[in-house]
Amino acid sequence: MTLATKAFRDLPEDYMYRQAILRFCHGCFNAIAGEMAANTRPSTMEAAVDKVKWAVHTHTAVHGRAKRDxxxxxxxxxxxxxxxxxxxxxxxxxxxxxxxxxxxxxxxxxxxxxx
Structure with missing residues (x-):
């Protein structure tokens, strides 16, 4: 959020929040969870973090952990x-x-x- 404030300082605050949340979702290490969270269009960063955590949890519950050698x-x-x-x-x-x-x-x- 600090970087978004600096990057979008001349733009409306609402736009800055939407872009920061979207970039957070797109930049997730787990791309599937980030995509699922972005598709729900969360309104706050806390909601986006919760959506990503829930997506990771449900994916692991359904598909299990990755097999390792x-x-x-x-x-x-x-x-x-x-x-x-x-x-x-x-x-x-x-x-x-x-x-x-x-x-x-x-x-x-x-x-x-x-x-």
Whole structure:
């Protein structure tokens, strides 16, 4: 609001408030929540913040949190304080099946060769 006051000092106060609220909605990190809040055309900044928070809350409630990669790390003692770190990464494909990353696929092949 401080920046809007400086930017729109020669324009009507009502216009300044509408533009600041609209720019807040358009500049949200979560674009979907910002769009939903902007479409409700809130009249105050507090109302805009509430609309964004509610949009984030309902989106998370309906769709859940974003899936993150699963990472498994093992540490093996080789000799005298040197450690070997082995990292396997697995991610969920859109079909829900586990897919290995290139590093995980290479380690899986090495395990097969060792056996």
């Amino acid at each position: 699963v990472r498994q790390t093992t540490v093996q003692d080789i000799s005298q304080g040197w450690f070997l770190y082995s990292v396997k990464e697995e991610s969920q494909s859109p079909t829900g099946q586990s897919t290995l990353t290139p590093l995980g696929a290479c380690e899986k092949r090495l395990d097969t060769i060792k056996q």
